[in-house]
Amino acid sequence: MKTIKLLFVSIFIVNTSVLIAQDENEKYDAELAKQYEADEYGMKMYTLVLLTSGENEDDSEKRNVAFAAHMQNINALSEEGKLVLAGPFGKNDKDFRGIFILNTTDVAEAKSLLEADLAIQQKYLKAEYIPYYGSAALISHLEVHGKIWKTQP
Known part of the structure; x- marks a missing residue:
């Protein structure tokens, strides 16, 4: 049961970090x-x-x-x-x-x-x-x- 909870928490963390990373613009030009x-x-x-x-x-x-x-x-x-x-x-x-x-x-x-x-x-x-x-x-x-x-x- 602990393994399943750990798996779900890990999936949640990975998915959340992917969503957060998608909000950042890789082409952002601060000077422009x-x-x-x-x-x-x-x-x-x-x-x-x-x-x-x-x-x-x-x-x-x-x-x-x-x-x-x-x-x-x-x-x-x-x-x-x-x-x-x-x-x-x-x-x-x-x-x-x-x-x-x-x-x-x-x-x-x-x-x-x-x-x-x-x-x-x-x-x-x-x-x-x-x-x-x-x-x-x-x-x-x-x-x-x-x-x-x-x-x-």
């Missing part, structure tokens, strides 16, 4: 994690900005100017490392227009980064700011993207 400001899960906080149609439905040249400035603002924020991801949505019945993921945990800072955006300022777009927890490596896609676009929007 530090560079991307990753927590122990490889994640970090950002601010997600959900853009919807604003109240201003004016379809004049002012709108074209505002959206041209909007694109300039996107490019400037990207170059500064403040914009991690941006893009428009396809047609949808929710009136969603696009998203930004900003490299800041502070919603007030996110708002200040977009306060000069004419499309938001002139109410062609409305911005909702939401704290977002995602992969700390999101920012790394900018380097790759910079090598694959042929024509800048």
Whole structure:
């Protein structure tokens, strides 16, 4: 009976140590994690900005100017490392227009980064700011993207 108990305890210990070992990432790179400001899960906080149609439905040249400035603002924020991801949505019945993921945990800072955006300022777009927890490596896609676009929007 003691042998059977000892066998079960041994099996339990071996299985437990195997499960614990599986939680550790063999490819973990501490320097890279530090560079991307990753927590122990490889994640970090950002601010997600959900853009919807604003109240201003004016379809004049002012709108074209505002959206041209909007694109300039996107490019400037990207170059500064403040914009991690941006893009428009396809047609949808929710009136969603696009998203930004900003490299800041502070919603007030996110708002200040977009306060000069004419499309938001002139109410062609409305911005909702939401704290977002995602992969700390999101920012790394900018380097790759910079090598694959042929024509800048």
